[in-house]
Amino acid sequence: QQQVKQSPQSLIVQKGGISIINCAYENTAFDYFPWYQQFPGKGPALLIAIRPDVSEKKEGRFTISFNKSAKQFSLHIMDSQPGDSATYFCAARTLWDYKLSFGAGTTVTVRA
Amino acid sequence: EPEVTQTPSHQVTQMGQEVILRCVPISNHLYFYWYRQILGQKVEFLVSFYNNEISEKSEIFDDQFSVERPDGSNFTLKIRSTKLEDSAMYFCASRESSGTEAFFGQGTRLTVV
Numbered sequence: 001q002q003q004v005k006q007s008p009q010s011l012i013v014q015k016g017g018i019s020i021i022n023c024a025y026e027n028t029a030f031d032y033f034p035w036y037q038q039f040p041g042k043g044p045a046l047l048i049a050i051r052p053d054v055s056e057k058k059e060g061r062f063t064i065s066f067n068k069s070a071k072q073f074s075l076h077i078m079d080s081q082p083g084d085s086a087t088y089f090c091a092a093r094t095l096w097d098y099k100l101s102f103g104a105g106t107t108v109t110v111r112a
Numbered sequence: 113e114p115e116v117t118q119t120p121s122h123q124v125t126q127m128g129q130e131v132i133l134r135c136v137p138i139s140n141h142l143y144f145y146w147y148r149q150i151l152g153q154k155v156e157f158l159v160s161f162y163n164n165e166i167s168e169k170s171e172i173f174d175d176q177f178s179v180e181r182p183d184g185s186n187f188t189l190k191i192r193s194t195k196l197e198d199s200a201m202y203f204c205a206s207r208e209s210s211g212t213e214a215f216f217g218q219g220t221r222l223t224v225v
Contacts, residue, residue: 103154
C-alpha cells in the first residue's frame with residue numbers, strides 16, 4: 001500500500017534555480033507532513049514540516065506548499081545551491097502515531 | 113549536539129546467519145524505532161518500541177526479527193536467519209516523550225551474501 005507518492009524520482013537544476021518536489025497522500029488521517037534531507041551514507045534529517053491547518057510554511061530557502069483538498073504537498077527549494085544536492089523524502093503521519101510513511105525519494109542534483 | 117549512533121556502519125553476513133544491529137538513542141529519549149531502506153527504494157517502517165515492549169510493527173517485521181533494549185543505553189535489532197532480501201540500510205530513530213520528531217541515526221548497511 002503506497003500511502004505517499006512522490007515525484008519526480010530525480011531532478012537536475014542549475015545553481016540559483018528552483019527545485020520543486022511533489023507528494024500526494026491517500027490517508028486522510030495524516031495530519032503531519034515532514035520533509036527529510038538525506039546525504040549519501042547518512043540518515044534522513046528533518047528539513048521542514050507542516051500541519052494541514054496552514055497552506056504554506058517557509059524556512060529560509062525551503063518552502064512547503066500544502067493543498068488539503070487535493071491531498072498534495074510540495075517542497076520548493078529556492079536559489080538552489082550545490083550543497084543542496086541530496087535525496088529528499090516527503091513523509092506523513094498521524095499526530096497520535098509517530099510511524100512515518102515515506103515517499104520514494106527525489107534525488108536532487110544542483111549543477112554549479 | 114546529541115545524536116543517535118549506530119554500529120556497525122557496514123555489516124556483511126552470510127545468508128542464514130544471525131546479525132545484531134546496535135543503536136544508542138539520544139539519552140533522554142524513550143521511544144525507539146527501526147526503519148529500513150533497500151537500495152534505491154523508500155524508507156520503510158519496521159517497528160516502534162516503548163517501555164520495553166513493541167508498540168507497533170509492520171508486516172515486514174516477521175518472526176525472524178526481534179528488538180531489545182538490553183541495558184539503559186542500547187537498542188538492538190536482531191535478524192535471526194538472514195536472507196538475501198534483508199540487504200538494506202537499517203536506520204534507528206529515537207524520540208523524547210514530548211517531542212514531535214524522531215531523530216535518525218546514520219544507518220547500518222547490511223549486506224547478505
